[in-house]
Amino acid sequence: MLIKQITLKNFRQYKNKQVVKFSCDKEKNVTVILGVNTSGKTTLIQAFNWCLYGKTTFKTRELINTETFQKMQMFSQEEVYVEIVLYHENTEYIIKRTQIVSKEDSNKPKCSKPSLEVAYKEENGETETIAEINVQNTVEKILPEALSDYFFFDGEHISEINNKGNVASAVRGLMGLDTISETVKHFNPIRTNSVIGKLKKELDIAKDDEGRKLILQLDNAKNNLQKLKDRLANTRKEIDFFENKKEYLNKKISSNSETKNRQEEKLRVEKDIKFLEKNQKFTEQTIVKDFTNGAFKFFALPLYEKVNAVIENASQEGVGIPKMHSDSIDFILRRGKCICGADLTLNQGAVNNIKFEQSLLPPQHIGTSIREFKKDCNRFSQEVSEYYETIKKDYIQIREDANNLYEKRDRYDELSKLLQGNIDVGKFEKDLVNTQKMLKEKKDLELKISIDIGSLSNQVETFESKLASLVIVNEKNERLKKYITYAESIFDYFNTSYINAEKKVKEDLLSSIKDLFKTMYHGSRTVEIDNDYKITLKISDGNGTYTNDTSPGLDTVKNFAFIAGIVDLARKKISSDDSSEESIEFSSEPYPIVMDAPFSNTDETHIENISKVLPSIAEQVILIVMNKDWEYAKHTMLDKVANLYQIEKKSEINSSILPATTKEAF
Amino acid sequence: MFTNDIYIRGKYATYLKYLSQKTEKNDRHEVVAGVFERMIDVYMTGAIVGVLYGLRKEEENTSSVTAKLFADVLVREQDNLKNIFTIVMLIDNSCGLTDDEKIERAFKNPDTPENMKIFNSYVRGGIEWLYEAFTTDATTKDEYIAKIYSVVNDFLEEHNIYL
Known part of the structure; x- marks a missing residue:
């Protein structure tokens, strides 16, 4: 200007x-x-x-x-x-x-x-x-x-x-540094109102995260959907397999119905045989038990009559002299004289008779025992009255069972021979039951997978539409990120330039002021400049450098040097066209x-x-x-x-x- | 009487065991006729059969086989055993006794070593008869069982008994 x-x-x-x-x-x-x-x-x-x-x-x-x-x-x-x-x-x-x-x-x-x-x-x-x-x-x-x-x-x-x-800001402004300082401020990422701050504010990072999450979810859903589709295809193959097997088994079973009947009969006969064999053991045991229970009584049948005859034949069968006691006989025998007056010492036969009589008297009396014995014998005889019939019945049962068993075994052998080399229809039927069970399971599975595929497909669609809406935001974000990168580069560039420029300005200013001060001032003081562009005058002597009070006159000289320094610097700036690629050409209008x-x-x-x-x-x-x-x-x-x-x-x-x-x- | 263990030895012990099912139950591998449930049943029936057919057999020890009838079983069968013993004492004619003497022997003073010896000799004879009756033409279980009916049937026919 x-x-x-x-x-x-x-x-x-x-x-x-x-x-x-x-x-x-x-x-x-x-x-x-x-x-x-x-x-x-x-x-x-x-x-x-x-x-x-x-x-x-x-x-x-x-x-x-x-x-x-x-x-x-x-x-x-x-x-x-x-x-x-x-x-x-x-x-x-x-x-x-x-x-x-x-x-x-x-x-x-x-x-x-x-x-x-x-x-x-x-x-x-x-x-x-x-x-x-x-x-x-x-x-x-x-x-x-x-x-x-x-x-x-x-x-x-x-x-x-x-x-x-505000010396510092004034100098910066004058030297054109304020423009770049404004630029640095304008881009400074720390400030929320800066270009970078505003761009960052505009970035919808949440949407970015959501997008990434959504892409993952979509991938997962798609993978799962593919898996389900594969599984469905497999399941359908399995269903086809079981359907074919079912058909095959049904055909086999119907074409082998006679064999099936025989196989069923064989099973029945086998069961009967097992039952009869078990029963045979039981009836055998029954006949042994029945035989044993009455055996001695039965074999004694011819003897009861003989026993009775012996008892009948005995002369003193149980009849003793009434009221007579064995002790009475003992008295008679001891005195050796019968009640009839006969001398017993000379007649052994009479003594024996007397002794026999004694035997029929109590306590040696056996009549009761004999009576009991006879009763038992009668009972025995009666108890075996059904003996033969029982044994016979048991035996007939055994024979019947044996015949039955024989017939069954015969039939079993016959059926075995008939079924030899034939297909086991039972196995087919068992197989058919299993096949039908598997078929049901697979059909249920098919239904379940189909439902799952439906819901998963919906999910995929939802994810895709959500993602589509996010793509717009993403594009904006991408653009903003690019802008931020540019802005950060600009910031770095200007910031570095600013720092370098300010450093240079300060150095140049100091050097300029020093020169000017030297020209203007006729004393021995020297000039220092601090970070805030404030000037201090120093006095150097043999003892070192120190600051002391200045006069208003000295301040005027100092400030002239300062102003002149600034103007000089500005002039130098404008006259020298020192613009390397790495530095900014600061505009500095003359004032x-x-x-x-x-x-x-x-x-x-x-x-x-x-x-x-x-x-x-x-x-x-x-x-x-x-x-x-x-x-x-x-x-x-x-x-x-x-x-x-x-x-x-x-x-x-x-x-x-x-x-x-x-x-x-x- | 019949309060102590009774030992049967030699071949009669073998027969006794062969006829008893108890043996089969004790040793499943031993093949026996087993037509009687217990050894005591064979013993008692043997006594009857022995005296019926007048079969007295002395003790013999050709084999070391011994069958032991335990006292507790004997005591439980005491009544039947005494009746059987009485029958034997009344039927036995080997001592040339009169009927009165037989009664005296059977009822008054039956428990003598002499009488027991007579009784057991009939037991042995009867066991042998039973063994032969059941094992003749019979080798299988079925045949032994079938023999029960035929022995009973034959016995009735033999003695003209109609039940």
């Missing part, structure tokens, strides 16, 4: 229209405006600020020239404006801020809200107005307000210039230095030094100086001065800026 011209109309003490043209010449790049105290030097700086940013630091709010206002008719209007013509990026801009003032009260002007107009000249010479909505932005682009302090400053503030909190009373607090040597340096480092230098300071500056600066103005103070409320004509000025 180079300022071509400023026009003030009724702006504070500048009555009517005042035009100051600034040198844009490369060689003679200095414009000097001389003025005495309170002539309106600071107002000029304020005019720049008001025009560009609508701000002033006046104690009174009214901008209109007091005389003008006083001369205004009641209810008339007058305009106050400041118009700056400047070059920026090879385009001429006309920036004009206007305030309409109405006189409705003789003491107090009524001021409208100032309006800003920005126009630029196109290549064909035509002027194009920028829409109202964009005017302030355009100004900001030309010279950010934050940086304006470094270009439009007055001597009272110069000592603070390097102590401001003017507009200074009001820059040499306050500065001694003459420093004024000389500064005056020497400033024109060589700034593209454009506009100095608003007191005549007394100009005395020291002009020696070293005059040959660089293209335009020299003098502010003429007619009264406290009326100043004019006119080209200087006095001898002192030159």
